Amino acid sequence: MPKIKNEHTHANPGPSQMRDGVFVVVTDGFRRVVLNRAKLRASYDDALDIIYGQFDHIPRSKIVVQTDRLHACDGEYVDIPEESWRDVLSQVSLLRVVERNGCFSSPAALPMPSSSQTSQASSQASPGSPTRATNISVTIESSSTRKRVELDVKSTNTRMSSLLAAYNRALGEGATTLLQGARNLSLDATLKSLNISSGAILTAGPRPPTFTLFVEHAGDQYGFIVSPTTRITSVTNVFKSRFYERDPAQLRFYTANMVRLRNDGTDRVGEYGFQGGDYILAKDD
Numbered sequence: 001m002p003k004i005k006n007e008h009t010h011a012n013p014g015p016s017q018m019r020d021g022v023f024v025v026v027t028d029g030f031r032r033v034v035l036n037r038a039k040l041r042a043s044y045d046d047a048l049d050i051i052y053g054q055f056d057h058i059p060r061s062k063i064v065v066q067t068d069r070l071h072a073c074d075g076e077y078v079d080i081p082e083e084s085w086r087d088v089l090s091q092v093s094l095l096r097v098v099e100r101n102g103c104f105s106s107p108a109a110l111p112m113p114s115s116s117q118t119s120q121a122s123s124q125a126s127p128g129s130p131t132r133a134t135n136i137s138v139t140i141e142s143s144s145t146r147k148r149v150e151l152d153v154k155s156t157n158t159r160m161s162s163l164l165a166a167y168n169r170a171l172g173e174g175a176t177t178l179l180q181g182a183r184n185l186s187l188d189a190t191l192k193s194l195n196i197s198s199g200a201i202l203t204a205g206p207r208p209p210t211f212t213l214f215v216e217h218a219g220d221q222y223g224f225i226v227s228p229t230t231r232i233t234s235v236t237n238v239f240k241s242r243f244y245e246r247d248p249a250q251l252r253f254y255t256a257n258m259v260r261l262r263n264d265g266t267d268r269v270g271e272y273g274f275q276g277g278d279y280i281l282a283k284d285d
Helices: 015-019 037-041 044-054 082-089 115-124 160-171 232-243
Strands: 023-027 032-036 063-067 094-099 136-142 148-153 177-180 183-185 200-205 211-217 220-226 251-254 279-284
Touching (some): 023 037, 032 037, 032 044, 037 044, 044 063, 044 082, 136 160, 160 200, 220 232
Parallel strands (some): 023 094, 211 279
Antiparallel strands (some): 023 032, 177 200
C-alpha cells in the first residue's frame, strides 16, 4: 500500500492525558481512537484484535504497533515487539499502528544523505552495480473539491484499490473511481499494468451515473446499461455477437447526427455526449 507524504506530526499529549493511566490513544496517522489500557495489556494477541477492530484497513497479520514516547526512542518511532509489549504500554499514552511494509511511516524519519556522501557513494559504485529503486509519486485530486493528496508508492505492483483507499482515508471521502484523464482505471489493475509513472495525476470521484443507451438497426432498438466511462466497444461488440446475424465487418456505427464512432477500443460513451435515451445508429456499409 502507498504512504502519504508529509504525514502530520501530532503534538505530545497534554499533562491531563499523561496522568490518565486508564486510556491509550492509538492512531494510524489519520484517525485517533481512545482505547482501554488494561484491555490492551491483557495480552499482545488481544491488543492486536482490539486495534484491528478499529483499523481494519490494515490486515491483522501485518499490524505493527510503534511508539516514539520512550526516552530511548530519541524522538523516532520504533516497533514494539510482543516481549516488550506490557512494559512499554505501562509507560506511554500514544501509540501508532502501521502496516508491516511501512506504508504509513513518515519519510521525514529517514535521514537524507549529504551531497558529499551521495557523491562518494556514486564514485564507489561499480558500473554494473544495480541502482536503488526510487519511490513513485502519484497525486490524486478530488473531482469535486479539487483537494489533492500526494502518495509515495514503493512498488509498481501497487493496485489502484490501495491508492484509492489511502486517498479516502487522507481526506475522509468515499470516492469509488479513479480516472486518468478520460480513462477509467480498473481498481484491480496495478501501476505497472496501466503504465502509470511517477508524477502522474489521477482524479478520484463518485461512481459514474448509469443510463440506457440504445443501438438502432433496421428500425429495431436494443438497450444497454452504460455510464459515461463505458467503452463504445463494450456496447457494439455485444450487439454484434447477440443481435447481428451477418458479417460484423460490414457494420459501422454513428451518432444520431451521423458522426462516425471510432469504435477502436479507446473511445467512451461520454466522449460523444450520449445521455439517457440516446441511440447509436448501426448501418450496413
